[in-house]
Amino acid sequence: MRVQPGRTASRGRAASSWIVSAAGRFAVFVLVFLVLGALWEGYRWLWMNRGWTVPFEASERTMPHLHDIVAQLFREWPAEGPVLGSTLLDAALFTAKEAVVGFAIGASVGFALGAVIAHFRVLQRGVMPYVVASQTIPILAIAPMVVIGLGSLTVLGHGPLPDWLRVSVIAAYLTFFPVTINTVRGLQSADPLALELMHSYAAGRWRVLWKLRLPTSLPYLFTAFKIAATASVVGAIVGELPSSIQSGLGGAILNFNQYYSAEPKNLWATNIVAAALGISFFLVIVLAEKIVVHRAPERLV
Amino acid sequence: MNADSVVSAKEVSKVFGKGGVVALQGIDLDVTRGEFVSLIGPSGCGKSTLLRVVGDITEPTSGDVTVNGKRARKAREDRDYGIVFQAPVLFDWRTVAKNIALPLEMQRWDRGRRQARVAEMVELVELTGFEKHYPWQLSGGMQQRVSIARALAFAPPLLLMDEPFGALDEMTRERLNLELLRIWAETGSTVIFVTHSISEAVFLSTRVAVMSPRPGRISALVEIDLPQPRTAETREHPRFFELVTEVREALHATGADQVEELLAAEGVE
Numbered sequence: 001m002r003v004q005p006g007r008t009a010s011r012g013r014a015a016s017s018w019i020v021s022a023a024g025r026f027a028v029f030v031l032v033f034l035v036l037g038a039l040w041e042g043y044r045w046l047w048m049n050r051g052w053t054v055p056f057e058a059s060e061r062t063m064p065h066l067h068d069i070v071a072q073l074f075r076e077w078p079a080e081g082p083v084l085g086s087t088l089l090d091a092a093l094f095t096a097k098e099a100v101v102g103f104a105i106g107a108s109v110g111f112a113l114g115a116v117i118a119h120f121r122v123l124q125r126g127v128m129p130y131v132v133a134s135q136t137i138p139i140l141a142i143a144p145m146v147v148i149g150l151g152s153l154t155v156l157g158h159g160p161l162p163d164w165l166r167v168s169v170i171a172a173y174l175t176f177f178p179v180t181i182n183t184v185r186g187l188q189s190a191d192p193l194a195l196e197l198m199h200s201y202a203a204g205r206w207r208v209l210w211k212l213r214l215p216t217s218l219p220y221l222f223t224a225f226k227i228a229a230t231a232s233v234v235g236a237i238v239g240e241l242p243s244s245i246q247s248g249l250g251g252a253i254l255n256f257n258q259y260y261s262a263e264p265k266n267l268w269a270t271n272i273v274a275a276a277l278g279i280s281f282f283l284v285i286v287l288a289e290k291i292v293v294h295r296a297p298e299r300l301v
Numbered sequence: 302m303n304a305d306s307v308v309s310a311k312e313v314s315k316v317f318g319k320g321g322v323v324a325l326q327g328i329d330l331d332v333t334r335g336e337f338v339s340l341i342g343p344s345g346c347g348k349s350t351l352l353r354v355v356g357d358i359t360e361p362t363s364g365d366v367t368v369n370g371k372r373a374r375k376a377r378e379d380r381d382y383g384i385v386f387q388a389p390v391l392f393d394w395r396t397v398a399k400n401i402a403l404p405l406e407m408q409r410w411d412r413g414r415r416q417a418r419v420a421e422m423v424e425l426v427e428l429t430g431f432e433k434h435y436p437w438q439l440s441g442g443m444q445q446r447v448s449i450a451r452a453l454a455f456a457p458p459l460l461l462m463d464e465p466f467g468a469l470d471e472m473t474r475e476r477l478n479l480e481l482l483r484i485w486a487e488t489g490s491t492v493i494f495v496t497h498s499i500s501e502a503v504f505l506s507t508r509v510a511v512m513s514p515r516p517g518r519i520s521a522l523v524e525i526d527l528p529q530p531r532t533a534e535t536r537e538h539p540r541f542f543e544l545v546t547e548v549r550e551a552l553h554a555t556g557a558d559q560v561e562e563l564l565a566a567e568g569v570e
Contacts, residue, residue: 191390193386193388193390194390194392196358196384196386197384197386197390198407199358199377200356200358200377200382200383200384201380201403201404201407201408202377202378202379202380202407203407207407211392211403211406211407212392215392215394218394293394294394294435
């Protein structure tokens with residue numbers, strides 16, 4: 001008894017249902033955006049009109065109009081200078097460079113560490129506490145040491161690391177943790193029967209790792225990468241503060257913080273740009289996952 | 302041991318844990334080339350353990366297992382057998398074709414040879430047109446056929462099957478029984494088949510080994526002298542019923558409590 005595959009038909013149906021679900025997701029995204037905007041503006045309007053102060057006061061300073069914040073991106077700042085949006089775009093690109101390198105370092109180190117821990121089970125109890133402890137220390141307590149410590153580092157006669165690269169190291173510090181945790185979990189999640197199958201093929205450790213454990217761990221890894229991607233942006237922004245780097249979003253945030261009472265919209269605009277940067281990092285990982293991982297659709301997170 | 306011996310187990314015992322459960326005790330089993338031997342018995346009789354000992358997935362506590370005249374370990378390293386589990390155990394990031402190609406990749410066959418062999422296997426298990434599908438796009442029965450094709454891909458002289466159709470519905474199961482017999486006849490391989498089902502064991506096998514639990518032993522060997530090739534009509538042959546009865550009585554004779562459960566699950570009696 002033969003079953004004929006209805007390939008073209010099911011593909012066509014799959015494609016059209018994908019478009020429908022994508023459109024649906026976009027509609028929800030827009031709807032949520034509108035609701036959040038309405039809440040912001042509604043709160044501002046009500047609290048300013050009634051003079052309410054609980055839980056917090058609404059004023060031009062605490063809650064500028066959303067459209068004013070967006071408009072601020074197109075105003076020159078400082079006067080006669082470039083528009084704020086273009087300054088922030090440069091800052092975002094600078095921070096993005098730090099974050100990308102930090103993500104790359106953190107993800108590689110995190111994966112390598114996780115792979116070693118997964119491989120030698122003894123290490124799980126011995127090393128894991130240190131990995132966890134590393135994350136309980138606030139990044140601001142470590143940043144100065146990294147910045148000053150690496151400032152004097154020379155490798156093969158090549159001078160101190162550039163400032164931005166030291167920030168990347170801080171971003172990497174925030175990035176490696178979720179990757180390590182999920183690598184350990186992912187590499188150990190192979191189906192015991194699948195391991196027996198590989199055993200029946202007399203497969204060595206490396207082939208089992210490459211053909212079975214690594215593919216099995218991919219969904220875990222991508223979940224970690226999504227967390228790590230946004231963490232790397234936060235790490236880069238925070239890392240800029242103790243390094244006195246002015247060219248990135250961290251520098252911009254510090255600067256606009258100091259002048260907040262004079263021009264609150266600048267800080268809000270910077271926050272929007274920083275959020276957009278984090279979201280775009282996240283989306284890059286989602287896209288990479290779609291390309292790399294071929295799983296049952298319901299298993300994709 | 303003659304030259305046609307594929308599997309020879311001598312005095313095989315397996316104890317799990319320190320002073321723990323005796324899964325197998327004093328097992329002697331000889332399987333010759335081209336045989337189809339079923340292991341049947343209630344849960345806990347060690348039939349799966351015996352299969353895993355033959356495949357060197359589990360080591361026996363004592364006794365010797367020879368596969369193709371070699372120690373079981375050497376036979377595994379030489380890839381002398383293919384294995385099929387109750388679950389299909391397909392890699393869901395691989396297409397049907399890539400899943401079947403897995404053992405060939407492990408043996409470093411080159412691409413051209415691999416593709417030709419996979420095409421042959423896909424035809425053998427009648428999945429033409431599904432090569433590029435992913436496992437989750439297939440029904441349970443189709444997934445198990447992929448698993449069988451994968452086990453047969455490098456033409457192993459021995460096929461070990463651990464309740465391969467146990468999770469499938471009765472209709473699919475009967476169809477795959479017929480397919481398996483066709484494949485067995487076409488490839489001339491030797492099969493050791495673990496099952497819970499008396500009728501399945503009788504229908505498929507040339508010989509049925511009835512096992513009893515605590516400790517796991519082979520309590521009877523029943524020759525199945527039904528004519529080959531077997532067809533759907535074989536199940537209505539009077540001799541088929543006689544043999545089913547014979548195996549059932551052998552199971553009863555084991556005195557195991559679970560035999561009643563087993564028979565109830567079978568829908569007989």
